[in-house]
Amino acid sequence: QSTIDKIAAGEVVERPLSVVKELTENAIDAKANAITVEIKEGGISLIRVTDNGCGIPKNQVKKAFLRHATSKITSIEDLNYVESLGFRGEALSSIAAVAQVEVLTKTADDLTGVRYRIAGGREEEPEEIGVPAGTTFLVRNLFFNTPVRKKFLKQPQTEGGYVADMMEHLALSHPDISIKFIQNGQVKFHTSGNGNLKEVIYRIYGKDITDALIPFEKSEDGFCVSGFLGKPEINRSNRNFEVYFVNGRYVKNDVITKAVEEGYRAYVMQHKFPFFVLHFTMAPETIDVNVHPAKMEIRFNQGNEFYEKISRWIGEGLHAVEL
Numbered sequence: 001q002s003t004i005d006k007i008a009a010g011e012v013v014e015r016p017l018s019v020v021k022e023l024t025e026n027a028i029d030a031k032a033n034a035i036t037v038e039i040k041e042g043g044i045s046l047i048r049v050t051d052n053g054c055g056i057p058k059n060q061v062k063k064a065f066l067r068h069a070t071s072k073i074t075s076i077e078d079l080n081y082v083e084s085l086g087f088r089g090e091a092l093s094s095i096a097a098v099a100q101v102e103v104l105t106k107t108a109d110d111l112t113g114v115r116y117r118i119a120g121g122r123e124e125e126p127e128e129i130g131v132p133a134g135t136t137f138l139v140r141n142l143f144f145n146t147p148v149r150k151k152f153l154k155q156p157q158t159e160g161g162y163v164a165d166m167m168e169h170l171a172l173s174h175p176d177i178s179i180k181f182i183q184n185g186q187v188k189f190h191t192s193g194n195g196n197l198k199e200v201i202y203r204i205y206g207k208d209i210t211d212a213l214i215p216f217e218k219s220e221d222g223f224c225v226s227g228f229l230g231k232p233e234i235n236r237s238n239r240n241f242e243v244y245f246v247n248g249r250y251v252k253n254d255v256i257t258k259a260v261e262e263g264y265r266a267y268v269m270q271h272k273f274p275f276f277v278l279h280f281t282m283a284p285e286t287i288d289v290n291v292h293p294a295k296m297e298i299r300f301n302q303g304n305e306f307y308e309k310i311s312r313w314i315g316e317g318l319h320a321v322e323l
Ligand code: ADP
Pocket: 022, 026, 027, 030, 051, 053, 054, 055, 056, 064, 065, 069, 070, 071, 072, 086, 087, 088, 089, 090, 091, 092, 093, 135
């Protein structure tokens, strides 16, 4: 296993969260409409991601673990786009460099599937095996061969919390995919995949919050906001319940956070933080996603304009309902 592989792995795989992110993104790219994620010990001892997507053809399983072996770049123009989202064809090779990986996969057309194991970059020959169509990745003992990096991990509970947050965001951004999350043998939530965002909110946040939601939808000149605002009485003590997506991706952005909070404040004196789940859709050229790909930060090219619009819309949206 080359040094360059281990270094590359460090950029992609920082903690269990990074592995779960990459594997679930792959499942979505494979057109899965049901994804199960299971973790044990915060994902340090086990991460399992099962999807019902297209599967990997037998003769391409080994190749998928080579660096830059992406099947997702089809033209030179794609490269820009692909790179900006971090799809560089090195997730699987990076994960296999620092963990014990097993993949079970079958395409719809094949009668049998394949099992392939690779650990710390050392592989076993693929074996033929009977499995359902789709793909399961098992990632065991993260950083088993890089103890220094393992030492930088936080307690399993903290690492598991990062994964759990990400799984919630994944479910909220994809109501059309059935998502099941299991932590230490316990099912944390399971969404139906019927496309109903309110139902996903119910599965994740429960009845009290779901009973206090205001549907919200507004759009102008290709800028569109939709989702749910929590009634002002569901005050939270931190921003963990301010969830929003820009063009389908969970992000952090000061303009949006402050503008929505301002919208609430304009309507009701609010000393704590509101609950909301909002999807923002806008022209890609209005935002810069490259600010911090890993930290999910984005920047607006014309922040002020959006700030005014969002805070005004939220204020109006709250004003329009009988609270
Ligand atoms: P990338 O996603 O950038 O292409 P990865 O290293 O994440 O690179 O994956 C390499 C390749 O393995 C993908 O291009 C895809 O062909 C295949 N692959 C990975 N995960 C899955 C999956 N869950 N279902 C089907 N194919 C997959």
